[in-house]
Amino acid sequence: MYPSKFKALILVGGFGTRLRPLTLTKPKPLVEFANRPIVEHQIEALVKAGVTDIVLAVNYRPEVMAKAMHDYESRYNVKIHFSVETEPLGTAGPIALARDVLLADATPFFVLNSDVICEFPFSDLAAFHTAHGGEGTIMVTKVDDPTKYGVVVTKGGSSVIDRFVEKPQIFVGDRINAGIYIFNPSVIDRIQPRPTSIEREIFPAMASESQLHCMDLEGIWMDVGQPKDYLLGTSLYLQALADRDYALAQAAVTSSAASSATSPTPVPSPSPVASSPYRHSRTASQAKPPRLVKIAGPPLCRLPFVKGNVLIDPSASIGEGCKIGPDVIIGPGVVIGDGVRIVSSVIMEAATIKDHAFVKRSIVGWHSTVGQWARLDGTAVLGDDVHVVEEVYVNGAIILPHKEVKACVLSPQIIM
Structure with a gap:
């Protein structure tokens, strides 16, 4: 022992x-x-x-x-x-x-x-x-x-x-x-x-x-x-949460079935998890029970504007017509405008993504702002309190805190 x-x-x-x-x-x-x-x-x-x-x-x-x-x-x-x-x-x-x-x-x-x-x-x-x-x-x-x-x-x-x-x-x-x-x-x-x-x-x-x-x-x-591994780790972690939720749901279905077999009162089974958009790879005929993933974390977000594995803090505000995911984490106090698209990215506390912006494979730091119709991609990382103005494209840039980006950044570089 x-x-x-x-x-x-x-x-x-x-x-x-x-x-x-x-x-x-x-x-x-x-x-x-x-x-x-x-x-x-x-x-x-x-x-x-x-x-x-x-x-x-x-x-x-x-x-x-x-x-x-x-x-x-x-x-x-x-x-x-x-x-x-x-x-x-x-x-x-x-x-x-x-x-x-x-x-x-x-x-x-x-x-x-x-x-x-x-x-x-x-x-x-x-x-x-x-x-x-x-x-x-x-x-x-x-x-x-x-x-x-x-x-x-x-x-x-x-x-x-x-x-x-x-x-x-x-x-x-x-x-x-x-x-x-x-x-x-x-x-x-x-x-x-x-x-x-x-x-x-x-x-x-x-x-x-x-x-x-x-x-x-x-x-x-x-x-x-480092940023690229941080984003990859985010994707793996979110998938682990999805696997955990799937395994728990499958266990609940099995438990309900066993209870129904011994009880005179039928117990309704939960809706099939295999058809969930979070589990595209699962099939109804899968015989092997899923491994119970021992990982801590809140349940994933399941809303109409979400695609794939997404975690959204309850205090975040999401506008109309957005499409978020897969592999996205949105932090506390974040404000997302209308028509925003976010993919494989992390938006940290108190950041703002304005209307029709597009954020992909990027990290938006605390209190930062991405302007209307702006675009981030290529493992761009915004430090604390960075402001990207409207209609600017940022590709793979590392931007130090308290900066304002007024022109497009077409190739990876450090903005000091």
Whole structure:
């Protein structure tokens, strides 16, 4: 039986340069993903798995982080500690720096990167780790093209990691490090409080002693630390919500059918979910029950102007004749004018999209405005309080906060 209480360390890191211009306004963990800060998804999942103490390893704007974390402490009934780095310590050094908290008892602790989005199966990971008895376990996820990553190779089909192969040009495997770990406290003896890479220095040493195992991560996984991956992660997350809703509805249908078989009073079944526009790929003859997706999030929006998987905050205002989706998230207080088309995009809090604008594969930052008949495309990213005037086309531009765009931007560039 694995312990019922754990600790965790989240590698919050530095400046979030890959996600600029959004991180010029907020530290990356506080940038919203699906209308909640990225780090809140992680904190919520950790607390559900029995984590009572969370260490945030921070070296950028800790005072901003502290204010938000105070709210999370009371909301989730968890103690949040700050480990402030005077210099960047890499991915292993912060573990040694937080030793006083992590070594307060003899229980294992989780470590995770701050920009990972997945189902966060921490309880399953803890049980797997306890069962094999090794010093550490990393979660791995399968990728289509392993030549772009460091690949995890195991011994003889077991969970024991043999070695890591960086960007292999011949096939050695298709599983990569997912950025989520659990360790026994003894791992801290391997790490000094100096700049250290857990992937390049600590993991190979543990693997050489057969003390490092891996566990497959089911479901979605994405590092959302840069705009194109943030948008792809949004699409995957919304599909996971749709899969979850579909599986729950199918379970309800099955339960109702079973109840009808034993009850003299017929119980009406819900309308078939397979015909829903959110589940084009499902067929009525599908025999295998869907996997219950363990992901948190509100139900998807199902309104006449919505196409595909869309999440809209209840406080947003949507005009007449709009078409929104697929793969769109609209944040709190957003105002959408009449005749607007939005596809594969994220519209953040208090932004305004005026009449007949078209937004595709883009991120519209907080308090920004897209003018009438304007068009965004090509992974354009508007920072905080950016204003695109009417009838302007913006293609792939990164626009820093508090700017006004008065002319078309025809090719990707940074507007400062």
